[in-house]
Amino acid sequence: MSESKQNRFLQYMREDRLPHIFCPGCGNGAIINAFLAAMEKAGMDFDNIAMVSGIGCSSRIPGYLDCDSLHTTHGRALSFATGLKTANKDLDVVVFTGDGDAASIGGNHLIHAARRNINLTVICINNNIYGMTGGQISPTSPKGSFGTTAPYGNQDTPFKLAELVAAAGATYSARWTTVQIENLVLAIKEGLENPGFSFIEVATQCPTYFGRKNKLKTPTAMAAVMKANTVFKSAAERMSAKELEGKIVVGEFANTTKDEFTENIDKISVEKSGKKTVINSAYETEL
Amino acid sequence: MIIIDEELCKGCHLCLFMCYKNVYAISPEINKKGVQLPFVKFEERCTKCGTCEVACPDQAITVDLPENWWMKEGNDVNFNPNFTKGKK
């Protein structure tokens, strides 16, 4: 297939910055590949993609990709992305965010972006912990798991992000893990093609903090446990809450269509002022 | 040929875990970066499914083998279509 003997993903990456900063076996690198494979499959123009991320290990991903990107503040990736998409709806805006970034500090932005169904593709890298700051418990840390802020084990019930976002009104929501890499690629492709808010939660491994704190010392041990704990959605529907404890349910949680946020703005602008944008500016003709 | 880039590989051994044909093995030696590199032990088993290329977090693997039957259809390089019929 390829004439050159170079890894197929390197052509999209800032090679001068490689090897990347992620720890050995961190899932972030594989998620970069899965995104690029999905983008190829969807036949998208890489030059038309703008990436937005917050703060965290996972939010460093756009920095390694050779495209336009905004590295914003913690938890606010979706707010920046909303502004970007509304100002220039021809861009394909992709958001990379972590579980802490999206669900704790950015939790409100997440549910409201989903509610408004704005055409963004959000890839939420859920490693069940705050990786960058040294292993604190996150809103998705499983009950009983250990972290620097839970030396006796986490007592709280975690969020189920893919279900939460589907319930909040997203038109596409799915969860896969880094072990089901083919399904992950297909889900990201569907998310990119969906003309509405698309959320792909990727359950992934952070061997350095989650692994070390939870007696899973190697990336392969983490991947094996993740694989063993995976249940397909169709099977999960026939299981009791008790049986599902500690399991990762994978599959699609929303795949529908409804009115999109920027389309709504265009529509009301044309209706009320006869033009596609309500901006009043001396430079209006250049917009 | 399957190529592993020694400069990029960090020795996580996820390629061994992810390859369903057990193509890879771990070298007993440690290189100058302190990494126990994987190596291709059974290349003849490889079906060019592409999983290891995508699963390697460090973009260190290139699978460059003659084309496979599913690659002829629409030039799609990713994954055996028989793999992706899994239920959702």
Ligand SMILES: Cc1ncc(C[n+]2csc(CCOP(=O)(O)OP(=O)(O)O)c2C)c(N)n1
């Ligand atoms: C306003 C603000 N609060 C706190 C921090 C510290 N901080 C940096 S990254 C992070 C958590 C990152 O966790 P997650 O989003 O899950 O990313 P990961 O590193 O796990 O990929 C926190 C709390 C910050 N940078 N800014």
Ligand code: SF4
């Ligand atoms: S700390 Fe965890 S999430 Fe961050 S790069 Fe290392 S393994 Fe990945």
Ligand code: SF4
């Ligand atoms: S998956 Fe990649 S980085 Fe990990 S051991 Fe294999 S070749 Fe090296």
Ligand code: SF4
């Ligand atoms: S392409 Fe598939 S079969 Fe070949 S080495 Fe990689 S994972 Fe194994």
Ligand SMILES: [Mg+2]
């Ligand atoms: Mg995290």
